[in-house]
Amino acid sequence: MNTTPIRPVAAADIESWDFEADVVIAGYGIAGVSAAIEAADAGAEVLVLERTGGWGGAAALAGGFVYLGGGTAVQKSCGFTDSVEEMKNFLRAALGPGVDEAKLTDYCEGSVAHFDWLVECGVPFKHTFWGEPGWKPPADDGLQYTGGENSAPFNTLAVPAPRGHVPQMDNKKSGEKGGGYMLMKPLSEKAESLGVRAEYDMRVQTLVTDADGRVVGLVAKQYGKEVTVRARRGVVLATGSFAYNDAMIEAYVPRLIGRPAASIEEHDGASIRMAQALGADLAHMDASEVAFFCDPQLFVRGILVNGRGQRYVPEDTYPGRVGQLTLLQNDNQAFLVIDEAAYEEGMAAPTATEQLRRTPTWVCETVEELEAEMGLPEGALTATVAMYNRHAANGADPLLGKKSEWVKPIGSPVAAIDLRGMTGGFTLGGLKTSVDSEVLHVTGEPIPGLFAAGRCTSGLSAWGYCSGISLGDGSFFGRRAGKAAAAEG
Numbered sequence: 097m098n099t100t101p102i103r104p105v106a107a108a109d110i111e112s113w114d115f116e117a118d119v120v121i122a123g124y125g126i127a128g129v130s131a132a133i134e135a136a137d138a139g140a141e142v143l144v145l146e147r148t149g150g151w152g153g154a155a156a157l158a159g160g161f162v163y164l165g166g167g168t169a170v171q172k173s174c175g176f177t178d179s180v181e182e183m184k185n186f187l188r189a190a191l192g193p194g195v196d197e198a199k200l201t202d203y204c205e206g207s208v209a210h211f212d213w214l215v216e217c218g219v220p221f222k223h224t225f226w227g228e229p230g231w232k233p234p235a236d237d238g239l240q241y242t243g244g245e246n247s248a249p250f251n252t253l254a255v256p257a258p259r260g261h262v263p264q265m266d267n268k269k270s271g272e273k274g275g276g277y278m279l280m281k282p283l284s285e286k287a288e289s290l291g292v293r294a295e296y297d298m299r300v301q302t303l304v305t306d307a308d309g310r311v312v313g314l315v316a317k318q319y320g321k322e323v324t325v326r327a328r329r330g331v332v333l334a335t336g337s338f339a340y341n342d343a344m345i346e347a348y349v350p351r352l353i354g355r356p357a358a359s360i361e362e363h364d365g366a367s368i369r370m371a372q373a374l375g376a377d378l379a380h381m382d383a384s385e386v387a388f389f390c391d392p393q394l395f396v397r398g399i400l401v402n403g404r405g406q407r408y409v410p411e412d413t414y415p416g417r418v419g420q421l422t423l424l425q426n427d428n429q430a431f432l433v434i435d436e437a438a439y440e441e442g443m444a445a446p447t448a449t450e451q452l453r454r455t456p457t458w459v460c461e462t463v464e465e466l467e468a469e470m471g472l473p474e475g476a477l478t479a480t481v482a483m484y485n486r487h488a489a490n491g492a493d494p495l496l497g498k499k500s501e502w503v504k505p506i507g508s509p510v511a512a513i514d515l516r517g518m519t520g521g522f523t524l525g526g527l528k529t530s531v532d533s534e535v536l537h538v539t540g541e542p543i544p545g546l547f548a549a550g551r552c553t554s555g556l557s558a559w560g561y562c563s564g565i566s567l568g569d570g571s572f573f574g575r576r577a578g579k580a581a582a583a584e585g
Contacts, residue, residue: 102373105315107306113313115295116326117143119581120314122300122367123334125153126567127550129283130574131332131581133217136290140329140582144287145298145316147335147362151284152277154336154360154551155567159232160275161242162571163564165259166204168211170239173223178257180204185254187556190243190417191565194380194558198531203556203572210572211261218282222264229392231415231563232275234448236264243562244414248497260564279567298323303331303370303546311374311545330545330581333535334574337551338365339522348381349523351423357387357520367552371527374546377538379554381525385561386419389518390432391452394442396502398434399484402426403516405467405476407484410496416561423519430515431470433463433481435507456511466510481506524557533577547581549574 118140121128128144129151136142144151165171165183184204188195215221226233226240233240242260244250263278297318304313304324313326338344339359345352368378388395392415400418402408409421422430434442434456443453460466467477484506487493491500527535527548534542549555555569 102302102369104374105302105304107304107312110304110324112324113326114323115143116328117141117293118327118329118585119143119332119578120145120325120327121332121334122314123147123153123336123550124151124284124294125334125336125550125570126155126280126283127334127570127574127577128153128332129280129287130571131334131549131578132287132292133283133290134575134578135582136287136292138579138582142292143325144292144294145300145314145325146294146296147299149296151294152280154363155570156277156280157360158274158276158358158567159563160262160265160277160279161232161240161260161564161567162214162262162279163242163259163562163568164207164211164261165257166207168208168261170211170221170223170261171257171259174225174239174258176257178259180207182255182257183207183259186243186245186250187562189250189253190562191557191560195556196554196558199556199569199573202531203569206572213575214571217286219279220264221261225258228446229396229412230447230449231392232262232448234446238262238264242414242564244417247413247499248410260562276567300335300366300370303374305374309544311543327545329585330547332577332581333367333371333527333546333548333552334550334577335367335552336360336363337523337526338368339363341365344368345523348525349384352384352521352523355520356522358385359522363522363551365552367548368526371535371543371546371548374543375537376543377528377536377540379525379528380558381523383524383557383559384521385416385524385557386423386519386521388415388419388422388515389452389520390454390513390515391442391447391449393445393447394434394439394453394513395432397438397442398432399480399506401431401433401477401480403429405472405480407480407496410493410498412498412502414562416563419519419521420560423521428517428519430518432513432515433466433477433506433510434513435510437507438504439511454513454515457514459509459511461509463506463510466512470512523551524554524561526551526553529553529573531576532580533573534580545584547577549577
């Protein structure tokens with residue numbers, strides 16, 4: 097058999113199949129495992145092909161947030177009132193412009209039921225709220241603000257409610273056995289209990305189509321040997337983003353060149369390229385999550401300024417929004433200006449990201465001296481601090497809307513922490529899919545037999561991001577993909 101990488105292979109050219117199942121899923125992360133559970137629950141024989149040596153993917157290494165709302169059991173237990181409409185209003189603003197309205201509506205309306213499904217699958221959530229600034233709770237609390245819902249400008253657009261739900265985990269270690277691991281472990285056990293099979297060290301290469309253009313399988317390499325896999329009903333692509341595909345990053349998201357973060361090397365865009373070879377459409381390929389490598393307990397207590405000495409973001413917002421605005425709108429230039437008292441208070445505050453705590457780069461008695469040390473134009477930083485302090489004396493921030501609890505005049509001695517270039521991220525764009533996770537051709541029609549979910553697709557995020565959206569829409573639309581694929585044939 098003569099195959100060309102990426103380009104589809106004709107089923108007529110395959111003499112025999114090495115593996116086959118009703119539904120074949122490429123990738124055993126959050127989207128893949130959710131698809132597997134639903135397909136198996138629908139009575140399909142399911143085979144998952146995983147590139148590494150075990151289940152998990154990027155999800156197992158993540159903080160584990162799943163963005164859910166509308167009145168989940170955890171929200172109610174913690175005393176928060178939420179609704180589908182308020183959730184939609186917030187996400188439309190935070191994730192846009194260009195949000196897929198049909199997906200957004202389905203996701204918000206199905207959010208409570210999706211939470212209940214996760215619990216039924218064995219995912220544990222502690223019914224306690226963590227209200228401090230931070231990327232994630234330092235302990236095992238189950239609910240946090242993870243999108244800037246209670247910060248400007250979003251707190252004026254929708255009634256704030258925390259929606260970042262994180263699985264409970266004893267003695268959790270970020271990147272090893274944290275919230276993401278505790279999300280994936282019970283889901284993978286559920287899939288196994290339903291008879292889902294998995295083959296590991298499977299690097300998918302290309303799709304197989306029949307004479308009618310229907311996707312009927314995959315070609316992969318296992319332990320260096322080419323193998324063929326037949327899908328009697330459908331193929332689900334769930335192999336992750338293209339954060340580690342240098343050529344695709346240069347073509348679509350050049351500001352992320354050399355700065356992948358919160359991702360894994362297996363995220364090489366393989367599914368996107370394979371489906372493109374069949375004429376699949378793409379969406380929001382320039383969108384990216386951007387992490388900001390500084391502890392929020394520090395920067396919430398000071399002011400963040402750009403390379404011109406000007407503030408550009410309310411410091412009490414979601415730290416991922418700080419990262420996006422820093423990299424994408426301020427040339428990756430950022431400095432934290434903070435006085436001694438605020439710095440010491442921030443360093444003493446509880447955090448899950450001690451590695452992001454930084455020592456001052458410059459320390460001076462006056463803002464004028466600090467401005468000169470930093471090499472900023474004379475009067476630039478002094479004007480910014482004077483403006484901030486004038487209103488901070490009354491606990492107000494009319495310029496950017498930081499909440500009064502974090503607004504205090506900057507005193508002396510005063511320091512600045514150099515945060516230039518302290519960003520990294522992963523891609524959010526990918527294959528265009530329907531609400532049933534069908535991969536759409538450039539004509540707008542579904543490609544028969546092909547489904548996709550997770551970060552290889554363009555999900556809910558169109559520009560902005562909230563922690564929990566990847567695991568949220570990956571699991572939600574992964575379930576849709578599994579159901580739809582099982583119903584084929």
